[in-house]
Amino acid sequence: MVCAHLGVGARSGAGTDDVLALVDAVLREAGLTRASVRSLGTLDARVTRSGVAEAAGELGVPVRGFPAGELAAVSVPNPSASPLVATGTASVAEAAALLTAGAGAVLLVPKRKSRRVTCAIATCVTVCPDERAPGVRLLPLPHGYIAGEPGSPPTIPTPHTTAAMDTHIPTDAHDLRHHGDAEVRDEKLIDLAVNVRTNTPPDWLRRRIADSLTGLAAYPDGRAARAAVAVRHDLPPGRVLLTAGAAEAFVLIARALPARRPVVVHPQFTEPEAALRDAGHEVGRVLLREEDGFRLDPAAVPEDADLVVIGNPTNPTSVLHPAASIAALARPGRTLVVDEAFMDAVPGERESLAGRTDVPGLVVLRSLTKTWGLAGLRIGYVLAEPETVAALERAQPLWPVSTPALVAAEACMTRAALAEAEHAAHRIGVERAHLLAGLAEFDEVRTVDGAEAPFVLIRIEGADAIRDRLRLLGFAARRGDTFPGLDRNWLRLAVRDRMTTNRFLQALDQALLLGG
Numbered sequence: 123m124v125c126a127h128l129g130v131g132a133r134s135g136a137g138t139d140d141v142l143a144l145v146d147a148v149l150r151e152a153g154l155t156r157a158s159v160r161s162l163g164t165l166d167a168r169v170t171r172s173g174v175a176e177a178a179g180e181l182g183v184p185v186r187g188f189p190a191g192e193l194a195a196v197s198v199p200n201p202s203a204s205p206l207v208a209t210g211t212a213s214v215a216e217a218a219a220l221l222t223a224g225a226g227a228v229l230l231v232p233k234r235k236s237r238r239v240t241c242a243i244a245t246c247v248t249v250c251p252d253e254r255a256p257g258v259r260l261l262p263l264p265h266g267y268i269a270g271e272p273g274s275p276p277t278i279p280t281p282h283t284t285a286a287m288d289t290h291i292p293t294d295a296h297d298l299r300h301h302g303d304a305e306v307r308d309e310k311l312i313d314l315a316v317n318v319r320t321n322t323p324p325d326w327l328r329r330r331i332a333d334s335l336t337g338l339a340a341y342p343d344g345r346a347a348r349a350a351v352a353v354r355h356d357l358p359p360g361r362v363l364l365t366a367g368a369a370e371a372f373v374l375i376a377r378a379l380p381a382r383r384p385v386v387v388h389p390q391f392t393e394p395e396a397a398l399r400d401a402g403h404e405v406g407r408v409l410l411r412e413e414d415g416f417r418l419d420p421a422a423v424p425e426d427a428d429l430v431v432i433g434n435p436t437n438p439t440s441v442l443h444p445a446a447s448i449a450a451l452a453r454p455g456r457t458l459v460v461d462e463a464f465m466d467a468v469p470g471e472r473e474s475l476a477g478r479t480d481v482p483g484l485v486v487l488r489s490l491t492k493t494w495g496l497a498g499l500r501i502g503y504v505l506a507e508p509e510t511v512a513a514l515e516r517a518q519p520l521w522p523v524s525t526p527a528l529v530a531a532e533a534c535m536t537r538a539a540l541a542e543a544e545h546a547a548h549r550i551g552v553e554r555a556h557l558l559a560g561l562a563e564f565d566e567v568r569t570v571d572g573a574e575a576p577f578v579l580i581r582i583e584g585a586d587a588i589r590d591r592l593r594l595l596g597f598a599a600r601r602g603d604t605f606p607g608l609d610r611n612w613l614r615l616a617v618r619d620r621m622t623t624n625r626f627l628q629a630l631d632q633a634l635l636l637g638g
Contacts, residue, residue: 124621126158126230128183129219129242131165132174136238141177144236152230152243152620153549159183163222165190165214173239186222193217199563200233219244228624245621297604298392298399311598314616314626317437317464317577319546322495327533331499334529342521347528350535351503355477360508363515364523364531368463368489368502369393371514375485376401378517379457379510381429387418389607390433391461409607410439412581415571418443420450433461434475435468438605438614440573445473452481457510463489463502464575469547476505485510490534492576493543501527550576554617560627566634576617582634586610591633597626 126149130141149155162178166187169175178185193211198220201212211217213233220227223244231243305315323331344364352359365371376397385406386395398405408423410416416439423430430451435442452458458481465474465488476486489502501523504514523531533539554573561567561580568581579602582588589599602612618626 124152124154124158124230124245125160125223126152126154127160127219127223127227127244127246128162128181129164129215129217129222129244130162130168130174130177131214131218131240132168132171133238136171136173138173138176138180140236140238141173141241142180144234144239144241145177145181148231148234148241148243151234151552153552154230154243156181161186161222163188163218165193165211165218168214186218188218188221192221196220198233199229202233213240213242215240215242216244218242228621228628230620230624298396305598305600309593309598311593312596312622312626313598314618314622315598315600315614316497317575317616318492318495318497319467319550319576320495320618322493323530324494324542327494327530327539330533331526331530334526337525340525342523342525342528344523344528347523347531347535350532354535354540355505357477357479357505358508361479361505361511363504363506363511363518364528365502365504365518366500366522366527367491367497368461368487370500370518370522371487371502371504372397373400374504374514374517375429375457375459376403378513379429381457383424383427384429384431385423385427386606387423387430387432389416389436389439389602389605390431391437391463392605394431394459394461395606407606411607412570416441416579418447420447423451425453428455429457429459431459431461433463434473435464435575437461437464437575438577438579438600438602438608438612439570440575440578441570442468442473442572442574445475448473448475449478449481449484452483454482457483457485459485459487461487463487464492466493466543467547467550467576468574469544469551483507490531493546494530494534496527496530499524499527499530501531503531550617553619553623554578556620557615557617557623560623563627564630564634567630578615578617580613580615581611582613583611585613588630588633589613591636592629595629595632597629 128145132141159181161183163186164174166189169185169187175185190211193214196217198213198216200216215233216229219229219242223246226246227244229242229244233240233242348359348362348364351362372394381403383406384398384403385408387408387410395405406424406427410418432448434448448460460475462474462476465471475481475484476488478484485504485506487502487504491497504511558569558573558578561569566582570579589601592599600614602608602614603610
C-alpha cells in the first residue's frame with residue numbers, strides 16, 4: 123500500500139471543510155483514499171490554525187510544522203511568487219509534503235490549489251541495495267518531483283555490461299525486427315519499453331488459464347472462443363480467425379493474400395513490413411510527418427496500392443486516426459489491414475472499425491496481449507470477410523492456438539472482462555496525462571500531441587544517448603530509430619503508474635543534466 127504524506131498550505135480564513143475538500147480531490151487524483159494518509163505537514167505558524175489542525179484530526183494523522191527556513195531550502199517543481207513573499211518559501215504544500223515523507227521522497231501529485239488551500243502528496247521511495255530489485259541503479263535524489271540542480275552534478279553509478287539486445291542484421295537503415303522486449307532482455311530495469319499493462323494477467327484470468335491445464339491431453343478446439351469473439355463484435359463466426367497473437371496474422375496476410383503493390387503507413391509497428399518482405403514482396407512506404415502531427419492524409423496513399431497496412435491507434439506515435447479517414451482508404455480490389463492491437467486501451471474504442479461489414483476489403487487485427495498481459499501465451503484474432511478468413515486459415519498450421527490461449531480468449535470476451543478493460547482504459551488516460559504533464563516541464567522534450575494509446579512518443583535531441591543514460595539509472599525506454607520515419611532523436615515511453623512515472627521523470631532530469 124502507498125503511504126501518502128500530505129503537504130498543506132492554508133490562507134487566513136481556510137476552514138476544515140476547505141482543507142478536506144482539496145485533500146480528497148488530490149487523493150482521488152492519485153488513486154488513493156484517506157486510509158493511505160500517514161501525516162500532514164505545513165508551515166509551523168499554521169499548525170495551530172483550526173482548519174489545518176482539525177483536518178488532520180478528521181484524517182487521524184499527526185501534524186508536522188516546519189520553519190519557513192527549512193521549507194525554503196527544499197527544491198520544489200512548482201514555485202509561486204505569492205507564498206514566497208508571504209512565508210519565505212516558494213511552495214509550502216510541495217516542500218512540506220517532501221519533508222514529511224522523509225529521505226527518498228517523491229511527489230505523487232504536485233501542488234494543487236483551491237481558493238484558500240494548496241495541497242501536494244509525497245511518498246517515500248526506498249532505494250534498495252539488492253541487485254535483484256528493479257530500479258536499484260536509481261541515484262539518491264534531492265527532494266523534488268523533477269530533482270537535481272545545475273551546479274550539483276549527480277554521481278554516475280558504475281555501469282554493468284549491457285547484453286547485445288538484438289542479433290538481427292537490418293536490411294536497411296531501420297531494424298524492422300527490433301521490438302520493445304529487446305530493451306529489457308537480460309537486464310533488471312524498470313520497463314517503459316514494452317506496452318503490456320502492468321500487474322496482469324488479473325487473478326481471475328490466471329485461474330481460468332491454470333484450470334485449462336487439466337485438458338492439455340486433448341487437441342485444442344477453438345469453436346467456443348471463436349464464437350465468443352464473434353458475439354463480442356456482433357459478427358458471424360465465419361468472419362473471425364483466432365491467431366497466435368497479431369504477429370502471426372501479419373505473416374498469414376503476407377503469405378496468403380495476393381498483393382502486387384503493398385504499402386505500409388509509417389511510423390508504425392514494423393512487423394507487417396518485415397513479414398511482407400520475408401514473403402518476397404517489395405513494400406512501399408507512406409511516411410506520415412511530424413509537422414502534421416503524424417496524422418493520416420488518405421490522399422497520400424497511392425491509388426494503385428492493393429494492400430494497405432495502418433495501425434490505429436498507431437504504435438509508436440499514439441495517434442488515433444478517425445475511423446472515417448481510414449475507411450476512406452478502402453477501394454475495390456484493395457485489402458485494407460487495420461492493426462487495432464491497442465484499441466481496447468481507448469475508452470469506448472471510438473474510431474474502431476471492428477465489427478464493420480460495409481468497408482470492402484477490410485481486415486482488422488486485434489491482440490489480447492497488451493491489456494491482459496498475455497504476451498507469453500500468444501493470442502489474437504482477425505476480423506474480415508469470410509473469403510479472406512478462409513484464405514488465411516488455409517495458411518495456418520493445424521491447431522495454431524493452444525488450449526490455454528483459447529480459454530483466455532473466451533474469458534476476455536465476457537461482459538465483466540470488457541468492463542474491466544474499459545476501466546483500465548480510463549485509468550491509463552489519467553496516468554498518461556500525468557506523464558505528459560511531467561514531460562512538459564522539460565524544455566528539451568517535445569511530445570506528439572493527442573496521445574490516445576498506453577504510450578507516448580517524445581523527441582529529444584540526442585535521444586539515443588539519453589536512452590543509454592536512462593539504462594544506467596535503471597530505466598528502459600524504447601528506441602525510436604527502428605521505426606521508418608523516425609531517427610535517433612525519438613523515444614517511446616509506456617504509460618505506468620504514478621509512482622513509477624515520478625521516478626522516471628527524476629531519472630530523465632538526471633540523464634539530461636549529465637548530457638548538459
